[in-house]
Amino acid sequence: MKLKVDLVKNDLGELRLIFISKEIAKELDLIPGGKARVIAGSKETTVYVAIDGDAGRNVRMSESLYEKLGRPREVDVKPHLIPPSVSFIRKKLGGGKLSKDEIYSIIKDVVSGVLTDVEIAAFVSAQLSVGMDINEMVSLTKAMVETGNVLRFEKPVYDIHSIGGVPGNSKVSIVAVPTVASAEVFIPKTSSRAITSPAGTADTMEVFAPVEFTADEVLELAQKVNGFIIWGGTLGLAPADDILIRVEYQLRVDPVSQMIASILSKKLSMGVQNLLIDIPVGREAKVESLEGARNLASLFTQVSDGLGLSLRVGITYGGQPIGYAVGPALEAREALETLMGGGPTSVKEKATALAGLVLEMAGVAPKGAGKKTAKEILLSGKSLETFRKIVEAMGGNPDVKPDDIEVGKHKVEVRAPMDGYVTGVYNRPITTIARAAGAPIDKGAGVLLHVKRGHKVKEGDVLMEIYSNSAPRLQEAQRLVSVLKPITIEGMLLETYPEYM
């Protein structure tokens, strides 16, 4: 039934809901709280139905749904039919293998909104409990690329991507990317904003410059500089990913097959032909054992082979935060210090190791000599120079100094309750505390560590500082310190907190 569209002023976010009169619902055999199909030209989406006495013979919807449907004057509302993709999801749940066409059908329906979150949750669940083989992961990646925008550059495209999970990691790319670009290797890095971490690379880069660009602006940027770090969210690359991540986040799951396809699809959409994947390994990282990292590296390699993508994997240490700073502004400051020749050794080492592997892939450095080359570039000041050019091209202040970067105006210190050696600085508590303080939304919020594992401390020494622009948030973060014990000192907590031992 064709109905005129009427807007409601309610902001419903991602919730797809239409309001129709009782009479129209009856004519269409729709029930309140049930589902319907809304069709506007070639766009079709599944929505929930609410009854609104004032809707008359119109269909009322939120601005965001109206936008999603391409701002139609009228839409066709029909009873909901179970789409065929649901039977493919069921097949996977039952342990079956999915064909390329079946996977494509699922992803297409994810992107268009034909599948609801309930059905997507079943697809994600099936990937976790049943899993996917290499062919399925290749098809999943391709389907995610093909249902979104694809950018093409004129030069060969290199990139670095960390699977994440370790706080403080966002600063590594900010050092590595300009180092690679300094060697005339093109590295147009798209990155994500934090979902569960205190700072995504995009959040940290945004401290220096705007990170949201249109596809045309990105192509322009590529004319000016050999690398940049932008947010991938505005480019419409592999849009299935954002929807799948939203459901994964609700379930707090991250199936390996979906993780691999998500990463590779975003990269393929950016025209990447040569990719370095960083897998941090350690307690409370995404991958906790070297064996697990090797398995994951092997999966990445096999899927990339199926996609014709040249890929290398670097397995790095991720058993505690990278460097000392956690949170966008604090990490931005630490990255800039590192580019300027200071900064923590661990950041310098990790950034040049990764950049070096890319230089080897690009043939700029011979195999085994990449890291040395990268370090020379960094120490010569060339990385800093390139970084300043990138910041300028992206619209930021190229002359920024570490002290220009504002951190949270409120601060508390956490001190050592006793003498001893630091036995652990734990990823999850640090992440939770930095987020409680307001990161990543509050760019100045986060944690600045003063110690790392193995350091010797005296009673009363500062172990870490917590920053925030909100006093109540800072108070909550401080409270979490005593609950979560983010840093332990030898002999201190072995019995009371077995979960961290």
Place this chain on the structure above:
Amino acid sequence: MKLKVDLVKNDLGELRLIFISKEIAKELDLIPGGKARVIAGSKETTVYVAIDGDAGRNVRMSESLYEKLGRPREVDVKPHLIPPSVSFIRKKLGGGKLSKDEIYSIIKDVVSGVLTDVEIAAFVSAQLSVGMDINEMVSLTKAMVETGNVLRFEKPVYDIHSIGGVPGNSKVSIVAVPTVASAEVFIPKTSSRAITSPAGTADTMEVFAPVEFTADEVLELAQKVNGFIIWGGTLGLAPADDILIRVEYQLRVDPVSQMIASILSKKLSMGVQNLLIDIPVGREAKVESLEGARNLASLFTQVSDGLGLSLRVGITYGGQPIGYAVGPALEAREALETLMGGGPTSVKEKATALAGLVLEMAGVAPKGAGKKTAKEILLSGKSLETFRKIVEAMGGNPDVKPDDIEVGKHKVEVRAPMDGYVTGVYNRPITTIARAAGAPIDKGAGVLLHVKRGHKVKEGDVLMEIYSNSAPRLQEAQRLVSVLKPITIEGMLLETYPEYM
């Protein structure tokens, strides 16, 4: 934050949504389309958030959510926290075993509304792909009982339950229950309304009498008669079931562990101590092979042992519709004819076989002689007499005659296109056609078969009639006949419709 409740006139059905102002959302750190917790006294539920400029400092909700929360004057709205039960669902998805407490936590959160459909979908998916062992199924059943109302009767309680899936089956209980009750065996049968079938037992019984009673009325009913057939939906028995079924229906899945727990929890909630399960086996039934039926019977038996429930399983033939009538009124008429001494042999045989097994369980008939006893009761007219008493006690007309039962006022006949033997009458097409005609909502709608598998027909003989109170629905049902080929005749369709051969 405590907020006054304000009602919206929108009917949102099962969709839990609150409307708050932008300011309140900001204060509470809530985003439109995201989730929040609403707490009213001991009741807590998870809701979606919508922004409504007119909400002021109130929280607006639909009548049904207000009802669910116990009609509170004000509620506490808080940011959504991931409940611990989500981690148990994740554990199951990862292949783990769930403890009694973990399962209880999931079911409690399903019932209270703390878990959303997305999380419930993951739980259902995990049951399908990972499965549950006997201990888990026992815990699941108990948790479903304990989170709902429980009725207790003074006499030992017997019951019959068919796992369903075969059209025309609802009439069997209507013959079997009064037969059991005639032998002074107490059988207070609760039954369901159709979800995917053309008629649930409750839908068919409702043709004779009201089927919705309160718990007190049910206890009263039990004083008057030794058996009855009512709808379980109004009694608050195992309320988790309705919610889980709603999600299963969206995914079109029916995991064995959930099916067993659903059936047994409803029965335990009615105080059933002795249960006969009917498993129909055949093409296009829920269970297609005898081996599958035996496996399912074994699972039912093991779970019942764990629950202290005495259980027998009858495996019956379900490869084509039971009897000739499909749809509430048509089945009601056929059931009454059977009680009156007529009716199809297959209905008489199945009903007395099942009733006989219950009589054996109750010690009324020696083992192996139950069916003979049941048949004597039926043929003596005692079943009919008891049925009329039951109908009267439930508020229906005890003197109803088959011709009093109104069937659809529109009718079409489907005729044989050629001479030959009927090679198949197929469950799924018959179900689809009867539902397209309007069953179960339109009580008079359905299919009346004239032939069953193996019958000999001549060209032009009537194969089946379709009834409906709606002319357009009847037309659609008729169209489906040519698409779905519900009845095949030897030599007729082998090549064009291989899927039915």
